[in-house]
Amino acid sequence: MATAIRHASLGTSAGLPVTPDTAMRVAAVYACVRLISGAVANLPMDVKRRVDENTREDMSGSDLWSVLRRKPNGWQTPSQFKRMLQAHVLLRGNAYAQIVRSRGRVVALNPLNPDRMDVSQNDALELKYTYQRRDGRRVVMSADEVMHLVGLTLDGITGVSAITYARETIGLSMAQERHGSTTFKNSARPSAVLKHPGQIGPEALANLRASLDAYRSGGDREGQALILEEGMDLSPISMTSEDAQWIESRKFSRTDIAMFFGVPPHMIGDTEKSTSWGSGIEQQSIGFVTYTLEDHLTTWEETANRDLVSADDVFVRFNRKALVRGDIKTRWDAYVKALQWGVYSPDMVLALEDENPRSDGKGGVFYDPPNTSGGKEGRADEPKETPPD
Template sequence: MDFDSPVLREFLGAGRASAAGVAVTEKLALRNSAFFRAVKLVSTSIGMLPTFLHRRLPDGKTEKAKDHPLYRILHKRPNSFQTAFEFKSHMQLCALLDGNAYARIVWGMKGGRRAVIALIPFKRGSIKPDVSDFGELTFKYQPSNGGPQTLSASDVFHFRHPISLDGLKGVSLLDMAVETLGLASAAERALAKMLAKGVMAGGAIQYPTVLGDEAYGRLRDSMNEDHSGADNAGEWFILEEGGVANPFTTAKDAQSDEMRKRQVEEVARFTDVPRPLLMMDETAWGTGIEQLGLLFITYCLLGWFVAWEQAIERSCFTVAEQDADELYVKFNEGALLRGSLKDQAEFYSKALGNNGAWMVPNEVRGSFELDPREDGNDLPKPAATTVAKPPKEPADA
């Protein structure tokens, strides 16, 4: 097993050292609510989006290559124990945490052609890429039982973070955000210890002289009856005999809260997830969920879409298919941009408009899982326009 393996790090409890004195492991990172939501949002968004294999036709049109074995692998079931959603979500999470995700490519004959018939994820930390001096790519694999193996590039699907320091392996989000996650964990621990062991009194009442029993009793009864409980929050004391109320709350409380908010912002920067999607409610971006979805896709997911599409085309197409350049993989990001029924109605009315329509009725019906119509495969024809004729002048009497 590689000494940089996340599995070995987790087993030894070593983690990644941070300046805050906290060893950042993947479990500790995922306990951070902002980080967990960010990686969950990216991973499940990638997992839920339909991934289709398309074919370019000689007449310039395209079609879904449903007759190709890879279509089912990408869209339905990549292996015997995972759905397409589970496989893509898992691989995406590995790429976020470790920088790399690997799956064994199982080749076979289907329909008289050699094609991928299964994609089986490798255990994390069991495999790593290696390039020889002659540029040949292989993978060093350490199975659970037995000695190390060398696998050819055609047998491994390698999906990595778009950012790479050596052009071979992607950067790990845990490595890059270690200080942010370490500081966030240290702040959480400090707050937890204060709540567990600290003095939680809101303040003290100071008197210049010792109170008598009667005055002390009135003060105690007033505190219990008039100032305890949620309904009396923020109420002020009416003090007698020179009493002064000294609250314990200091600027440190505000600083602690500000630090925790700052760490959420740092997580947003590292993951490219917009702040509102991390529940930073005090900041509003856009006017609705459609704008947020567009922002999320444009600045976070688009890079991952390209990484997925090109990794699949590189590893899961035969050499002949790559040379022919007829097949290509495409994510349907439109699934994340579905707004309200009113927004969809306005969009599709323009798409089917009489002037410059770009969708046919059956495409619109298909987006709502409706059956196609025989007359729904042609673009609407532009509406005929007529020139208004001036009214006739009345004849002279």
């Protein structure tokens, strides 16, 4: 194993090396990583116990619940911890956290730099984790000491990063960024040929080049006319950025990067295509939750249940109801249906909205489903009809 931090520096046809750090300087990559990591970070993780086949008990206040919901370690909040590890998965393909136990109970999760970790498997199929600390010392840990989140994997041991396979697209985007910066630094003026009827000396040529560079650098000279002396003539010979469809090529790169991360283009600001408007955006957002975000949530849940939970009747699960916290219409439509069909009581709905129970004490009533036989007979809150004379 290398004795220094390993950065996957991958050369590209565009001539620029791509690493997780340089890739984050590309706007589309940063937006995709921020979007997915933020969604995972904002969803709370619940710890529950399976009482029987149909009953689940909330284990809020347990040691593991406190680690996942209150304080994963001595310096991070739960959202910081989850956002960091999810970013590691997206950019490196793996995320690691040291599991700190006391008397068999998980009391802390310390994140580890994935560039300092080396994973190997022996003939007995046991995993060994060798971590290089900041002082250069190597620490060997067993599988039960490490929480290991694995992204897309080809060997079943470590994950592969999207940066590895998207490096050509990201490298092209980086080259386009550099080209655009250089172009606008020179006031977006095209290259040109200056024609002189005679011949000028080296000193005059140097002065001419200096004056042209100062003119092209923009600033106070922006918009002023170029004055040519001694009968010189200027002839542009190169295409502008628009003529070369530079902006259009950047759009293609942005869409390709979003595809690698499984993010709908409109979620990173690419909403120019007509098919992305109206119901198209809604369906793409649903697809993002179903096919991209759910994949990462399942990885977290299964890893936590494997590495952090020792009892067979205890499990960790994300509270996916928080996904609709920003959509009040969808949230309350679901509440109304749950009340109508007797799934929730009013007090349960109030609890989900962080509100106190009803003050009249009638919030614990479960309403009978509509259009069922004898539905109104069991309703204690409705008056019974008086038979006719």
